[in-house]
Amino acid sequence: MSPSSTNGAPVPPPQPSLQPNAISSVSNTLPSSVFTLPQTAQLEALYTIIRDKDTLRGDFLFYSDRVIRLLVEEGLNHLPVVKKSVITPTGSTYDGVGFEGKICGVSILRAGEAMEAGLREVCRSVRIGKILIQRDEETMQPKLFYSKFPQDIAKRYVLLLDPMLATGGSAIKAVDVLMENGVPEDRIIFINLISSPEGLKTFCEKFPRLKVITGWIDQGLNEKAYIIPGLGDFGERRYCE
Numbered sequence: 001m002s003p004s005s006t007n008g009a010p011v012p013p014p015q016p017s018l019q020p021n022a023i024s025s026v027s028n029t030l031p032s033s034v035f036t037l038p039q040t041a042q043l044e045a046l047y048t049i050i051r052d053k054d055t056l057r058g059d060f061l062f063y064s065d066r067v068i069r070l071l072v073e074e075g076l077n078h079l080p081v082v083k084k085s086v087i088t089p090t091g092s093t094y095d096g097v098g099f100e101g102k103i104c105g106v107s108i109l110r111a112g113e114a115m116e117a118g119l120r121e122v123c124r125s126v127r128i129g130k131i132l133i134q135r136d137e138e139t140m141q142p143k144l145f146y147s148k149f150p151q152d153i154a155k156r157y158v159l160l161l162d163p164m165l166a167t168g169g170s171a172i173k174a175v176d177v178l179m180e181n182g183v184p185e186d187r188i189i190f191i192n193l194i195s196s197p198e199g200l201k202t203f204c205e206k207f208p209r210l211k212v213i214t215g216w217i218d219q220g221l222n223e224k225a226y227i228i229p230g231l232g233d234f235g236e237r238r239y240c241e
Contacts, residue, residue, distance in 0.1 A: 031204040034212045035078070037070055047216055051231045060237050064163075067193055067215055068118035075159050075191045075213045076122065079103065104129055104153055108162040108174050109146070111235035115161040115191065129153060131177055133170045142173040147181075154182030160190045163234045165214065166227050168199040172206050185209045193234070196220055196227050 037043055049055055049063045076099075084098035105119045106129040116128055129149035133142050150156065158178060165171055171190060178188060186209040195214040198221055204212065218227050231237070 030200070031208065033204055033208060033210060034200060034214065035074065036213075036217065037074060037215045039216075043067070043070070043215070047231075051229060053232065057237065057240075064114070064193070064234075064238070065118060068115050068163075069121060071191050071193065071213055071215055072115070072118045072122055072159070075189050078189055078211050078213070079157055102127075102152075102156045103159060104150055104156040105159045105161055106131060106149065106153075106174070106178065108133060108160070108170055111163050111238065112161040114234070114238045115163065119159060119161065127156070129158075131174050133173050135169075142169045144173060144177055147177055149178075149181055153178075156183075156187070158183050158188045160188055161192075162190070163193045164227060164230075165190075165192045165195040165199040165203065165212075166221060167196075167225050168203040168206075171199075171203055175207055175210065189213060194218055194227055194230065 046063050046067050050060055050067070055063075080100045081097040082100045083095065085093055085095050088094050103123065104127045105116060105123075107113045107116055109130055109132040113130075119126055119128075127150045130147065131144070132146035134145055135142060160171070160174060160178070162171060162174070171192075175185070175188060175190070179185060185207055188207075189211045190203070191213045193215045195212070195217050197217060197219075200212065200214075200217065204210075218230060220228060222228050
């Protein structure tokens with residue numbers, strides 16, 4: 001008899017996740033523009049690995065990439081489509097859909113760059129833009145230091161990439177920059193791995209027409225504005241040994 005069964009039938013894994021998640025306590029207050037990945041046992045296992053401070057860098061890269069691909073796929077689900085008919089190899093007609101318009105990925109440096117590979121794996125030849133935002137030492141406010149976009153970005157749907165949404169300051173500044181470059185608010189989809197409830201509230205109040213795709217909503221921010229329980233500095237864990 002299998003150790004995972006009592007009467008010969010396999011025992012299914014816990015589904016959905018049993019880990020307390022802030023989404024359960026804020027789901028009734030989440031803006032309609034916020035979407036999360038299905039909170040499954042598999043997803044919880046991936047997050048458990050990347051949250052563990054003892055996880056080796058190679059494992060952190062591998063498992064965070066798995067989550068990023070799931071997030072990108074979910075982001076693509078929110079792009080508009082148009083009806084499209086094709087002829088199959090059997091000579092039959094299949095009435096399906098095709099994506100409407102072009103897309104562009106924009107990463108918030110430096111941690112956001114880690115999400116570019118996941119986007120490229122599912123979107124061949126996708127154009128990529130970059131934004132560097134840092135805190136101004138005098139004003140203590142987010143400040144734009146660098147940006148580079150495709151010339152036609154105003155005509156594209158933009159997937160804004162940044163793994164962590166803490167206070168929301170950098171993300172808000174990034175959206176401001178995109179809109180200054182002609183991108184409509186409702187053509188931007190913000191994708192991240194972990195969000196704080198405080199950051200989501202601030203961000204969505206500022207941009208109610210923009211969609212947010214997040215993998216997990218954590219408990220909140222501590223006195224240093226770090227996400228708790230979080231996973232530490234994503235960029236440091238991603239790029240440093």
